[in-house]
Amino acid sequence: xxxxxxxxxxxxxxxxxxxxxxxxxxxxxxxxxxxxxxxxxxxxxxxxxxxxxxxxxxxxxxxxxxxxxxxxxxxxxxxxxxxxxxxxxxxxxxxxxxxxxxxxxxxxxxxxxxxxxxxxxxxxxxxxxx
Numbered sequence: 001x002x003x004x005x006x007x008x009x010x011x012x013x014x015x016x017x018x019x020x021x022x023x024x025x026x027x028x029x030x031x032x033x034x035x036x037x038x039x040x041x042x043x044x045x046x047x048x049x050x051x052x053x054x055x056x057x058x059x060x061x062x063x064x065x066x067x068x069x070x071x072x073x074x075x076x077x078x079x080x081x082x083x084x085x086x087x088x089x090x091x092x093x094x095x096x097x098x099x100x101x102x103x104x105x106x107x108x109x110x111x112x113x114x115x116x117x118x119x120x121x122x123x124x125x126x127x128x129x130x
Contacts, residue, residue, distance in 0.1 A: 022062040024069055031056060032080050039084070048085070048093040052100035056107050063109030074105050 031054060042049040054077075058066065066073070081103070089096050 021065055022058065024066060024073055027066065028073060028076055028080070031077055035081055036084065039088075043088070045092075048088055048096045049099065050081070050085070052102070053104040054106070056105065058107065058109050060109045060111050063107065067107070070107055074103070077105070078103050
């Protein structure tokens with residue numbers, strides 16, 4: 001899933017199954033999936049690299065519904081991230097040294113009516129992209 005798909009769904013323009021709002025489980029799965037995707041893209045045979053900073057955009061309704069659970073969501077995400085990093089360290093990156101001392105999470109909401117799904121679609125390919 002690309003960042004535009006992720007933002008589209010997180011902003012409340014997802015599938016009909018998600019019409020009732022974004023569950024905490026779905027939110028955790030989406031952020032963890034993005035973490036793993038970037039981990040795959042940035043890790044080489046010699047160096048383990050992954051994102052340590054996340055800005056998560058939600059619709060106003062989802063933001064209000066989920067905000068009291070953000071500390072629990074972050075704790076679960078950090079636990080999942082650390083578990084995945086430890087797994088990678090056991091399978092070939094045993095000399096890994098942390099490149100960041102902290103995880104950073106920022107949750108933002110899009111006010112209703114401000115953002116439309118069409119704003120998130122890429123109009124033309126970026127230079128150098130395929």
